[in-house]
Each structure stands twice: as structure tokens, then as C-alpha cells.
Amino acid sequence: MERPANPRLLGIDFGGTKMAIGVGDVDGRLLVSERLPTNAEQGAQQALTRALDRARELAEQTGGTIVAAGIASPGVVHDDGIELAPNVPGWEQLRLADAVRAHLSLAHVRVTNDLKAAAYAELRLGALRDADPGLVVGLGTGVAAAVTVNGEVLPGRHGASGEIAYGLTDNSWPPRLEPMLEATFSGRALDELAQRLGVDGRAAGLCAAAEQPGPVRDQLRLRVDELARQLVTCCLLLDPQRIVLVGSVAGNDMVRALLTERLTRTLPYPPEIVLSDFAQDAALLGSLAMATEVQPAVV
Numbered sequence: 001m002e003r004p005a006n007p008r009l010l011g012i013d014f015g016g017t018k019m020a021i022g023v024g025d026v027d028g029r030l031l032v033s034e035r036l037p038t039n040a041e042q043g044a045q046q047a048l049t050r051a052l053d054r055a056r057e058l059a060e061q062t063g064g065t066i067v068a069a070g071i072a073s074p075g076v077v078h079d080d081g082i083e084l085a086p087n088v089p090g091w092e093q094l095r096l097a098d099a100v101r102a103h104l105s106l107a108h109v110r111v112t113n114d115l116k117a118a119a120y121a122e123l124r125l126g127a128l129r130d131a132d133p134g135l136v137v138g139l140g141t142g143v144a145a146a147v148t149v150n151g152e153v154l155p156g157r158h159g160a161s162g163e164i165a166y167g168l169t170d171n172s173w174p175p176r177l178e179p180m181l182e183a184t185f186s187g188r189a190l191d192e193l194a195q196r197l198g199v200d201g202r203a204a205g206l207c208a209a210a211e212q213p214g215p216v217r218d219q220l221r222l223r224v225d226e227l228a229r230q231l232v233t234c235c236l237l238l239d240p241q242r243i244v245l246v247g248s249v250a251g252n253d254m255v256r257a258l259l260t261e262r263l264t265r266t267l268p269y270p271p272e273i274v275l276s277d278f279a280q281d282a283a284l285l286g287s288l289a290m291a292t293e294v295q296p297a298v299v
Helices: 044-061 096-104 114-124 180-184 187-197 202-209 215-238 253-266 282-294
Strands: 007-014 018-024 030-037 065-073 076-078 081-083 109-113 134-139 143-149 242-246 272-275
Touching (some): 007 044, 030 044, 044 096, 096 109, 109 282, 114 134, 114 242, 180 187, 187 202, 187 215, 242 253
Parallel strands (some): 007 065, 065 109, 242 272
Antiparallel strands (some): 076 081
């Protein structure tokens, strides 16, 4: 097939509450982007269809045609479905890469976990360009990590490296397979804690209230301590040069300061800890970076 005159690359970051869509040039430079609500309660298919239809429209607005796509998804992505992504009904049954290929008539599609996509952005464009090994820690609606070694994102045997949401937080044994750390420290967990403590503003309000001494600060410190214990183990195993924090909760100054202090005091070789420069767009930009690597060669 002849390459279009104005080839475009597509990146999509699918999430439980929002979908970020970006169209870029062949070098991965973002030309236009848009966010749509996922409307998770209406199921997976409508979310996928709306996102892909809008992606085609955005590409047309730039005067180009999509030739390759990088897609970021919650969960552990396989060719025949997605595991550990229960927040959108039907999402785990999707053959996501095949669905994107069919809907957009694309041959060149790459799909990965959303935090691994964020790690691609940090490797290619951000804070891990000059750091090895690296650890990307996502503190948003959920909690997860991604490991980078020798300029690549480490997938693991089942594509599940970095699923620290399943870290154990109590002494029961054997434990049930459930995301125990995520139930302790994540945006969702902090929302629930804020409600229980009668604090307005969900996780953001909780962190703001914790600026003052009192029970809210004490409770937040306990939650950060649990996350720090998990990350200490990650750092002892990997010995990273740099940790990059991404996500809405990571942007809170108090959370970041508490976490940095605990890791610095505990580890024999503390890594540098930085906040991503990409705000909420790391996974989207990483998706575009993946699309640059799978796009068809110029003939």
C-alpha cells in the first residue's frame, strides 16, 4: 500500500474515567489532542468506538491519515484479551490491538499497559533519558510501577511486571488475590479515606487538610508509610538511578515529600526522586512514542 502524503501517528490512553486521544506527525510530535469521558458504566465497546471515531476525525482535521497507532490500556494486555482491568465492563474481553486494526484499517498497532506507556515517554522524551535503571511509579486512581533497563521497558514473563497494586499489606497467609496495596494507597483509596474522615474534596481535599497537624495528617502518613515499604523492596531489588512519579496523587507536594524522606532515610543507595514533567499526559505521549517505532518504513 502506498504511504499517504500526510501520514499521522495515533496515540490513545484508555482509562476508567477518561480517554486521552492524540494525533502526531511521523516524528511523534503531538499535533492535536482531546479527552473524552469513558462512560465506563455503558461498557467497553461504546468507549472504544467513540475513541477511535474521534481519532479519525482529529487526524482528518490535521489534513492527514493515520498510519500507525500506539495504545495504552489498563491491566495486563494479551493478544486474546486483557487481565486485571475490571473497571470498565467488558474491557477484559477485548482483543484490543485487533479491534483498533479493524476499526481504522491499520496494519501497524502496538498496545501495552498504561503505566508502561508512561515509562516509554520518560525513556524517549523525559526524565529517564539519561538514567538507568529507572522506576516509574504511577500514583493516580490506582497504583502501579514500570521498570526500565538499558533503555527498554521490562514487560515480565506475563506482561505483569510492576503490578505492585497486589503488594501485601497485612500478615494474613495465604492471602487472597486482590490489590491490597491499591486498597491502601491510591487515588481511589484516598477518596474513600477522605469520605470516612469527613473531609471534602476527595483525595485532593484530604492532602490539603493534612497540611495541618491532626488525625488527617496522621492517617495520610500511615498510608504513605505502607507505600514506602513496598517501594523500598522494589528499590532494593532494582537499585534504580532515578524514580519518576506520575499521576494526580504524585503531584501533591506533601505526599511526594513524605515518600522521598522515607526512601532517602531507609535505602543504602537512595535514588533520585523526581516528578514527571508530563502532568497527566505521560501515557498518551508514550503511546505516540510507541507508534513511531511501529510505523511503516518510508519506501
